[in-house]
Structure formats: C-alpha cells, structure tokens
Amino acid sequence: xxxxxxxxxxxxxxxxxxxxxxxxxxxxxxxxxxxxxxxxxxxxxxxxxxxxxxxxxxxxxxxxxxxxxxxxxxxxxxxxxxxxxxxxxxxxxxxxxxxxxxxxxxxxxxxxxxxxxxxxxxxxxxxxxxxxxxxxxxxxxxxxxxxxxxxxxxxxxxxxxxxxxxxxxxxxxxxxxxxxxxxxxxxxxxxxxxxxxxxxxxxxxxxxxxxxxxxxxxxxxxxxxxxxxxxxxxxxxxxxxxxxxxxxxxxxxxxxxxxxxxxxxxxxxxxxxxxxxxxxxxxxxxxxxxxxxxxxxxxxxxxxxxxxxxxxxxxx
Amino acid sequence: xxxxxxxxxxxxxxxxxxxxxxxxxxxxxxxxxxxxxxxxxxxxxxxxxxxxxxxxxxxxxxxxxxxxxxxxxxxxxxxxxxxxxxxxxxxxxxxxxxxxxxxxxxxxxxxxxxxxxxxxxxxxxxxxxxxxxxxxxxxxxxxxxxxxxxxxxxxxxxxxxxxxxxxxxxxxxxxxxxxxxxxxxxxxxxxxxxxxxxxxxxxxxxxxxxxxxxxxxxxxxxxxxxxxxxxxxxxxxxxxxxxxxxxxxxxxxxxxxxxxxxxxxxxxxxxxxx
Numbered sequence: 001x002x003x004x005x006x007x008x009x010x011x012x013x014x015x016x017x018x019x020x021x022x023x024x025x026x027x028x029x030x031x032x033x034x035x036x037x038x039x040x041x042x043x044x045x046x047x048x049x050x051x052x053x054x055x056x057x058x059x060x061x062x063x064x065x066x067x068x069x070x071x072x073x074x075x076x077x078x079x080x081x082x083x084x085x086x087x088x089x090x091x092x093x094x095x096x097x098x099x100x101x102x103x104x105x106x107x108x109x110x111x112x113x114x115x116x117x118x119x120x121x122x123x124x125x126x127x128x129x130x131x132x133x134x135x136x137x138x139x140x141x142x143x144x145x146x147x148x149x150x151x152x153x154x155x156x157x158x159x160x161x162x163x164x165x166x167x168x169x170x171x172x173x174x175x176x177x178x179x180x181x182x183x184x185x186x187x188x189x190x191x192x193x194x195x196x197x198x199x200x201x202x203x204x205x206x207x208x209x210x211x212x213x214x215x216x217x218x219x220x221x222x223x224x225x226x227x228x229x230x231x232x233x234x235x236x237x238x239x240x241x242x243x244x245x246x247x248x249x250x251x252x253x254x255x256x257x258x259x260x261x262x263x264x265x266x267x268x269x270x271x272x273x274x275x276x277x278x279x280x281x282x283x284x285x286x287x288x289x290x291x292x293x294x295x296x297x298x299x300x301x302x303x304x305x306x307x308x309x310x311x312x313x314x315x316x
Numbered sequence: 317x318x319x320x321x322x323x324x325x326x327x328x329x330x331x332x333x334x335x336x337x338x339x340x341x342x343x344x345x346x347x348x349x350x351x352x353x354x355x356x357x358x359x360x361x362x363x364x365x366x367x368x369x370x371x372x373x374x375x376x377x378x379x380x381x382x383x384x385x386x387x388x389x390x391x392x393x394x395x396x397x398x399x400x401x402x403x404x405x406x407x408x409x410x411x412x413x414x415x416x417x418x419x420x421x422x423x424x425x426x427x428x429x430x431x432x433x434x435x436x437x438x439x440x441x442x443x444x445x446x447x448x449x450x451x452x453x454x455x456x457x458x459x460x461x462x463x464x465x466x467x468x469x470x471x472x473x474x475x476x477x478x479x480x481x482x483x484x485x486x487x488x489x490x491x492x493x494x495x496x497x498x499x500x501x502x503x504x505x506x507x508x509x510x511x512x513x514x515x516x517x518x519x520x521x522x523x524x525x526x527x528x529x530x531x532x533x534x535x536x537x538x539x540x541x542x543x544x545x546x547x548x549x550x551x552x553x554x555x556x557x558x559x560x561x562x563x564x565x566x567x568x569x570x571x572x573x574x575x576x577x578x579x580x581x582x583x584x585x586x587x588x589x590x
Binding site for chain 1: 345346347348349350352353356357360364368426427430431432434435436437438439440441442445589590
C-alpha cells in the first residue's frame with residue numbers, strides 16, 4: 001500500500017437486511033451503492049438523518065457486517081476477513097458503546113490495552129479524557145458523556161492508524177464536547193484517518209475535512225464544507241431574520257418563493273434563496289406598514305440548507 | 317515505538333495520543349500474540365465471574381451446600397461405598413454445568429445485549445479469540461471449583477480411586493466443552509432475559525432429575541434411557557464410574573463428545589453477535 005492510498009475505500013456498497021416478517025418476508029435494501037474515500041490526516045464525516053445507513057456503512061467497513069455487493073478496502077485489505085494485525089491498526093467506537101456495565105472503566109481500558117503489543121499509556125490517556133475521575137466506579141453508574149469518553153479511549157488505546165467514531169458527540173455536555181473535538185483534531189494532526197458519523201450539522205461544520213451526505217442508503221453529495229455550502233454566490237444567502245412588532249402578516253404574493261414564519265412574537269424568519277431585490281421589496285413593505293425592525297440579520301447557506309436541498313428531509 | 321508514560325503529564329500540556337505508526341508505514345506487530353490475547357481475556361472473564369455475587373453463589377456456595385446436604389441425608393445410600401464417594405463426583409458435574417452453561421451463558425447473553433461482543437471482536441482479540449478466551453475462563457473457574465469442592469469433599473472423607481482420575485479429567489474437559497457450547501448456543505440465539513431464565517431452569521431440572529447427582533439408574537425405568545443420553549447424566553455417571561469404580565465409561569465419553577460436537581456446530585451456525 002502506498003502512503004498516499006486512502007485509508008478506507010468503499011465503492012458501490014450494497015447491504016440487504018431481512019427477510020422481514022412485516023414485509024411478507026422480503027429483504028430490505030439498507031445500503032444501495034454507498035461510495036466513499038477516507039484519507040490519512042483527515043476527518044471524514046458521514047452525515048445523514050437517523051436510519052440513512054451511516055452505521056451500517058461503518059459496520060461493513062469495520063468487518064462487523066459482510067457486504068452483499070460492492071467493495072470495501074480498509075488499509076488495503078478486506079475488513080470482513082481482517083487479521084488480528086489489521087484489527088490492531090483500526091480503532092472502533094460503537095454507537096451503543098459496547099461497554100460491559102459491571103466492569104470498572106480503568107479495568108476495562110487496561111484489558112483492551114492488553115490486546116495490543118504497544119498500547120498508549122493507560123494512565124495518561126485516562127487523564128486526558130478525564131476518565132480517572134470516575135475510573136473506579138462501575139460503568140453502569142456513568143453518565144452518557146462519561147461512557148462516550150470511555151468508549152473513545154477504548155478505540156484509541158491501541159494507537160490506531162484509522163479510527164471509526166459512530167456518533168462521538170452523542171450525550172456529551174459542552175465541556176466534554178470540547179475535550180473530544182480537540183482530541184479528534186489532534187488525531188488528524190497526528191496523521192490518523194478519522195471517520196465519524198453524525199446527524200448533527202454543527203459537528204460536521206466544526207470538524208469535517210470532507211463530508212459525505214448519506215440518504216436512503218446512498219451517497220447523495222460529497223465535498224468539503226466550503227464546497228458543499230458555496231455552490232454559487234447568487235444563491236449564497238439563505239435566511240433573513242428581523243425583529244419588530246408582533247402579529248405582522250406578509251402578503252402572500254410579496255415574496256412567494258420564501259418560507260415565512262414568526263418564530264416567536266415579533267421574531268420573523270424568511271428562508272429560501274434571497275436576493276438584493278427581495279430585501280428591497282421587504283424594506284418597501286416595512287415602509288408601507290410604518291415599521292422599522294430593531295434587528296436584521298442575513299445568514300449564508302448552511303449544511304442544513306444543503307441537506308434540505310438534496311433530500312427534502314429535515315435534519316438537526 | 318517507545319511510549320513514555322511520564323512525559324504526557326507535564327503541567328499545562330495534554331497527553332499525547334499520537335499513533336506509533338504515523339508517517340512510518342504500517343506496523344506489523346501491533347497486536348499482542350494470540351496466546352497472550354486468549355490467556356488475558358480468559359483471566360479477565362474468569363475474574364469477572366468470580367467477582368460477581370450471583371455467579372459465586374452458583375459456582376461455589378450452592379455446590380458446597382449440595383455436598384454437605386448429600387452427606388448428612390440418606391439420599392445416596394446404596395449407590396456406592398459411602399455417601400461422600402458418590403456425592404463428590406456428582407457435585408463436580410453440577411459445578412461444570414453451573415460454570416460452563418449457566419454462568420457463562422448468562423454473561424455472554426448480556427455482553428451480547430450491551431454490544432461488548434461486537435466491540436471486542438473489532439479489537440485484535442477477534443471473534444475466535446473471544447470464544448477461546450471464554451473456554452479458558454470456564455477452565456480456570458472450574459479449576460478453582462475443583463480445589464474448593466474437591467478439597468472440602470476430601471475433608472469430609474472422600475477417597476476417589478486414583479486410577480480413575482485421568483479418565484475423570486478427560487470427562488470434565490469434554491463435559492465443559494459440551495456445556496460451554498450449549499451455553500453459547502442459548503446466549504447467541506435468545507434475548508439475555510430468556511437466556512437467564514432458560515439456563516437457570518435447565519440447570520435446576522438437570523440437577524434434580526438429569527442424572528447429575530442422583531444416578532440415571534435411580535430414576536424410573538421409563539425415563540432412564542432418555543436421561544442416560546443427556547450430557548448431564550453422561551457427565552455425572554461417567555465421573556462416578558471413574559472415581560468410584562476406577563473405570564472409564566466409553567458410552568458416557570461418546571455421549572459427551574457427541575453433545576460437544578453438535579452444540580458447537582449449532583452455535584457456529586446460529587450464534588448472533590448482535
């Protein structure tokens with residue numbers, strides 16, 4: 001494998017589940033041609049709504065599920081037949097954690113470390129992720145965020161070259177989130193290929209070098225956050241908010257291409273592709289009504305807009 | 317590949333999480349050796365079993381109570397030279413069932429529910445290492461039980477036939493393989509709550525009327541041939557024949573071997589990891 005080869009290459013990945021009794025024993029196609037590349041020294045984000053196929057894609061890449069079609073190459077090998085040596089180079093954080101409730105965090109982390117020939121020092125890793133604060137309590141007593149940090153430590157303790165993080169920010173308070181995000185950026189700087197899933201657009205916007213939007217078992221869009229949100233300057237502005245008297249109703253024919261709502265009394269939001277002409281018409285209407293908004297704000301096209309443009313489905 | 321645990325703790329700096337292979341090509345020896353992985357996982361699971369209160373009751377306390385009860389009651393009178401000589405092999409068979417089948421099955425069922433099996437199978441341990449480690453854990457706990465239960469039985473006057481000890485060891489080995497495979501089969505196909513109920517119920521039924529403590533020949537003639545082909549009766553009667561009479565029962569050996577083979581194949585076929 002050359003040093004520039006992608007850490008993970010997936011082409012035309014197909015996965016069927018079933019037979020499903022509720023569908024008269026038919027199979028359900030969960031993945032229908034997912035394709036992606038993940039490079040060393042980069043954070044690759046799989047973004048999609050719940051049920052889009054992100055976790056199944058990761059499980060095929062981790063060797064936990066066997067693909068029904070297409071190819072998956074992890075560090076140049078087939079992950080469904082991974083040797084212990086390949087598994088040692090790949091760290092996995094599962095969505096449900098995979099943590100035994102009756103075990104103590106530090107004991108588990110030491111045990112996982114013992115599976116590798118040259119693991120990270122457990123004490124330093126535990127300190128870094130704040131695990132030593134709760135290292136001697138049973139895992140069942142931990143909060144969601146504490147479990148997430150422990151699962152992350154278990155994924156990293158073997159010094160992987162590739163790390164899979166399935167919803168790493170789920171259940172994290174803002175402080176833990178900062179710790180975890182800083183660590184992810186550090187892993188990238190150290191040359192790891194970081195592959196993570198999220199349904200949170202904010203995560204993707206903060207972390208991703210490259211984003212794949214997964215929808216209905218397919219890769220429907222890909223690019224850097226800048227590429228995905230830029231498109232053309234013409235449709236760059238996607239939201240206008242203003243604040244004034246409550247209870248105003250925009251005439252339906254004034255700006256028919258914009259979605260209008262009064263988020264709370266006196267707080268108005270217009271969503272859609274906004275032009276200077278739209279703003280001028282709005283200002284004219286304010287003049288006609290005799291109001292002057294106390295605030296006006298424009299927002300550029302966000303990943304959420306990209307997602308809505310593509311799928312028509314809502315995502316957080 | 318030097319990892320200095322002292323440097324990352326410097327004030328104001330963070331612990332390094334750098335991979336050892338960054339920029340230097342793939343490592344070829346990043347996994348611990350197979351033997352180390354299996355033995356470490358075996359020790360980990362054995363300690364987890366011995367530290368768990370309910371498991372300890374099942375593994376040590378109940379067999380000890382059974383041993384004492386069988387010595388002070390006339391239940392086993394007429395089956396051998398003394399009560400303890402007939403009781404001790406049966407209680408060792410009971411220990412095998414409790415550790416390999418019930419205890420290990422319940423632990424595996426809940427590990428499956430919590431995703432522990434999936435996570436560990438992504439580490440260098442892998443699926444095969446996980447199963448081998450479980451077998452090591454069962455053997456380790458069974459060793460502790462042999463010392464505690466066997467030692468107590470000797471104090472109570474047990475005099476096993478030394479000529480039968482190798483045969484008994486063989487039966488314990490094949491018997492624990494059969495019950496481990498059966499426990500995995502239940503844990504890998506049913507929900508953990510159902511595994512808990514089924515393995516406990518089967519343990520009680522087999523202990524009471526499965527030829528474990530009371531020889532199969534003591535049961536009504538109508539059920540005896542059915543009970544005799546159960547793994548519980550094969551193990552109990554086989555151990556009694558080895559340790560009371562000093563003879564290896566070939567039928568018992570074959571019955572256990574058949575159960576171990578069929579249950580292993582079934583577990584390989586139907587075990588679900590998630």
